[in-house]
Amino acid sequence: MSGESLFLAFETGGSKLVTGVAGSDRRIRRSATVRRGPSDRAPQSMRRIIAASERLLSDVPDAIQRLKAIGFGFGGTVRRSSNSPHLCLHEEGWDEVDVVSELTRRFGVPVFVENDCKLAALAEAHFGAGRGARSLFYITLGTGVGGGYVLGGEIVAFGDLGEAEIGHIVVEPDGPECCCGSRGCVEALCSGPGLAKLCGFLARRHPEEWESSDLSARARESPVMSELIVQSWEAGDHFALRVVEHSMDRLATALAATVNLLVPERIVVGGGLGTSSARLLDLLNERVEPLVVPYFRDSFTIVASQLRESVVTQGAAILASQRAARARHDDSKE
Numbered sequence: 001m002s003g004e005s006l007f008l009a010f011e012t013g014g015s016k017l018v019t020g021v022a023g024s025d026r027r028i029r030r031s032a033t034v035r036r037g038p039s040d041r042a043p044q045s046m047r048r049i050i051a052a053s054e055r056l057l058s059d060v061p062d063a064i065q066r067l068k069a070i071g072f073g074f075g076g077t078v079r080r081s082s083n084s085p086h087l088c089l090h091e092e093g094w095d096e097v098d099v100v101s102e103l104t105r106r107f108g109v110p111v112f113v114e115n116d117c118k119l120a121a122l123a124e125a126h127f128g129a130g131r132g133a134r135s136l137f138y139i140t141l142g143t144g145v146g147g148g149y150v151l152g153g154e155i156v157a158f159g160d161l162g163e164a165e166i167g168h169i170v171v172e173p174d175g176p177e178c179c180c181g182s183r184g185c186v187e188a189l190c191s192g193p194g195l196a197k198l199c200g201f202l203a204r205r206h207p208e209e210w211e212s213s214d215l216s217a218r219a220r221e222s223p224v225m226s227e228l229i230v231q232s233w234e235a236g237d238h239f240a241l242r243v244v245e246h247s248m249d250r251l252a253t254a255l256a257a258t259v260n261l262l263v264p265e266r267i268v269v270g271g272g273l274g275t276s277s278a279r280l281l282d283l284l285n286e287r288v289e290p291l292v293v294p295y296f297r298d299s300f301t302i303v304a305s306q307l308r309e310s311v312v313t314q315g316a317a318i319l320a321s322q323r324a325a326r327a328r329h330d331d332s333k334e
């Protein structure tokens with residue numbers, strides 16, 4: 001990395017904090033992950049992630065002189081007009097932190113804040129499962145469900161508080177409650193915790209079927225998490241099949257609508273649940289296709305994320321590089 005431009009990347013606002021440093025090819029070369037303390041609020045998380053990034057840069061010769069920009073990936077909505085985090089459902093206190101001022105003061109370079117799923121979409125488009133496609137829709141099925149749309153190598157960004165909120169499309173109006181206040185959102189049925197919640201919801205509707213299932217026997221020993229449901233489904237349990245098919249049917253409704261609206265060439269599925277089983281994507285492919293308008297059915301493929309754990313920081317590095325280049329271009333015109 002000697003001599004070339006550097007970009008610093010962050011992932012925050014979720015269960016983990018990650019920082020990475022990229023060179024002029026925009027690929028993350030080194031990264032560090034910091035576990036969040038269980039009671040940590042945003043100000044503590046900021047301190048931890050800044051300290052980790054300073055340690056990371058301390059091993060790189062002339063790092064501060066070569067640093068050009070910072071990409072800040074946030075696990076919640078961002079307010080683009082003020083370039084700041086807006087709301088995180090998993091960690092409080094982001095309204096008490098001035099992310100851009102704090103990072104600019106420490107590192108002396110421009111900072112660009114963006115939602116984590118949009119950055120994941122950007123990373124997959126450039127270096128992952130979206131290479132070669134002109135348009136890509138990324139969906140994460142993890143603790144929550146989020147989406148991002150990339151066209152021609154750039155995030156399609158037009159809403160002040162974002163766009164592509166596939167997680168909060170209502171697909172079952174009388175379904176389980178969602179953290180956003182609605183009922184039956186994709187996130188309430190198809191995230192990791194959502195799948196577990198759906199299992200409880202369906203167990204109450206079909207108690208005999210539940211009681212006779214292997215899944216219910218295994219649930220006496222360990223809590224019903226999405227991993228257990230997917231494992232039981234793969235092992236052939238009839239109740240797990242009901243839960244997984246119900247969840248993927250609802251997700252297929254939202255994804256087919258996404259295809260009809262945006263016609264992405266590629267749909268990339270990420271997140272812990274989304275990448276837990278190849279069979280899950282086979283099932284999703286099978287269910288989405290008949291719901292898409294016939295003349296778009298051959299226009300897209302659904303594939304698994306390739307970048308996995310590093311996807312958000314990788315996207316943050318690409319964004320930092322793109323925005324820094326645009327700023328230079330704008331300056332040269334003035």
Ligand SMILES: [Zn+2]
Pocket residue numbers: 167168169178179180181182185186187188
């Ligand atoms: Zn919701």
